[in-house]
Amino acid sequence: MNMHRLLRRCALLAGLTAGLLSATTSWAVPSFARQTGQDCAACHIGAFGPQLTPFGIKFKIGGYTDSNGSSGNVPLSGMVVASRTHTGKAQDAAPVDGYKTNDNAALDEASLFIAGKLADQLGAFMQVTYDGIGKKTAIDQMDLRFAHATEWQGKELILGASLNNNPGVQDPFNSMPVWGFPYIGSALGFSGPETGTLINGALEQHVLGASAYAFLDNSWYAELGSYRSLSLTAQSRLGLGREDDPGKLGNGTAYWRLAWFKDLKSSAYSVGLFGFNSSIQPDRTNGSGSNRYRDIGIDGQYQFLGTREHVFTLQGSYVHETQRRDALLAAGEASNLNGSLNELKLNASYHFNQSWGLSLGHFRTDGTADSLLYAANAGNVPDSAGQILQLDWTPFGKEDSWGAPWANVKLGAQYTRYSKYNGAAKNYDGAGRNAADNNTLFLFAWTSF
Template identity: 40%
Template structure:
């Protein structure tokens, strides 16, 4: 989810160093960020003079309320009064991961094959309005598992309103580094559930390219409009950044996109008395070349033919927001990908020239007073068999279910130290009904799909 500029900090020493550095950073910027008023970081809350729960379901991110959706569409510029403070915020996620059976090898240097605690994520944000019509959401993140501090999600926007006939509309442009990062619904890959998950457990062997393969590796320019708060239309193009730049900002490189990769999105929202319903679709097309490792061990692009990926999807969401104690949300996304593997097939990396993939993600949440939450989700990916690409059974078919319980003691308007202190404690369990097309012997060495079942406990803090 978070692929990550410039500093490498390894193992436990890196963990302690980053934690101390962030505490030192908080102490030294407090005089800059904190005013005598009760409106401060997180940056967006300080800018709007609203509690985080006004924009987010569940105390704080990433699920957006209708107000939060409009705030993002308006380029993060909505504000109360004048604000000249630097719009900075910090986030930490400390986690514990347990799998039903220990992995065959440690997932990263300094980790065990099971029962790992880690500083999963430590992020610094530059987030807020720059001018009356321009704003930014930019994130840099450290991960203990990689030992790297790098470039994360970034979205620079310019937005305005206009009227035509009897209609009111928002239009804007976004410069960003992750296809679907621009979206305001929690259905598309950049923002879908699980919102936090372990990054040191086995993952599905294959998913469509739109589900994170180009995250932080590409730069895109999107134009969008929303009419009467109902019809949303967006279109843009993406190009991958150079391997040298991505190395400088500590982001992986999975191949260069040939030309540009177009992205399109359409959604319609019905605003109900006590909530809203959204239905939409999205499409993405990319041609990507292969990579190789050079003499110095660096991943570089390979010249020659490229593989073609065409993703088409449909999504839906529902929110029950009646202004009371109870909030219900439901989100769904289906993606179909057609693949023409000219580069991979020619190099002997696939059994077929043409392959396909499908992915389905469905989840539903209940929140009581934005404090206690429960979410049930399911995820499934499948596609055509390819022995060379996927090995063993030759199938990418993987299906899982996830249940998560959350407690947000802070984040509401009347919370302690609002809006400075935002905390979520989450307990998540994921179980697999199928992995790599199999229930038993999924790796050729006797491991079962259920052996990858994962218990994930996390503490998520934002200030």
């Protein structure tokens, strides 16, 4: 096993890495559009991607059950993503067996969705994905929801519950790190920091959680839930494999979310707090040590919607994670018992006529030094930072588009620039590779139907 793979495995066991191959995304699936009678742009900024309009936020809180009343809608959709990736300097080894060290074209993924109303108060967003890079099929994002509308002291109240497999995927505002820009990224180049907080995708698909939520007066949102690890057998049966198992979560695992939301029709905004506390037993052996994590974050967004011809958005999140690394210390994989990690994401976007999009993001991850956990990094720190620029065009996916709402296509070019990677701007690996060498141009074609 080479040093890069060993480092990735140790980081995964610690629950710290989001993984280079993970793209925490969800989509504007056409089955929602057929069910509601609306085009995809009614729910999603730019017709594609996780940025939700006020209509989309309320649709998700309502359990994916809002409908135009017509019968015969089948809650099935599909998606295919293809891409070409170029990095500033060829990688030392091919990122995945069967590919080159640079200039790779690929069928990234093909997904099937069960998405929409299942019963009067029950809806789902469930995704099964064929990974064209890893050549395997597995369960992807899952969010099964129950929602009940009532009143409290004369104000509208929605009470609901979510069964999901990724902490934060059920968030209705889609502004937490798990939804952070970029919404689609390269699996054959570099699309963000190697090391991430636990709530930023480190557990996705490998856990099962249940939470209860309330949405009062179209403004106040609160949610509380807990998660359990899937068994190794269950992970294998779901196509996830056992090699990426993050370990066994402790009984005290808790997820919480508070937010304030305001829909002003021509604009909207939200601001919130969130947290995730858990312990992880890497080897799942009774009596063995665990690593403990506490994530606390703040997030917010602003949308100028106007007449939907010119749409401007701002989003941001910040997470502080404290760590107690008993299991890592005992295994000789960390030199310090305690540590911390900080994660910042900011992005702005502009869309013209829901067709042409320009997005700019900034990301930064930094943390305390550890001579063993980050042994391969400059200065023994996880620090990375950079910017992402994306240009995209959505020819199909709007109300007056050809084939609406069945045909949806987005074409895009995304460029990721690194000012720091794994601890330094220059020679971060001790072998002469610079952060700028990882700058990645990612061209993609993305369709849903």
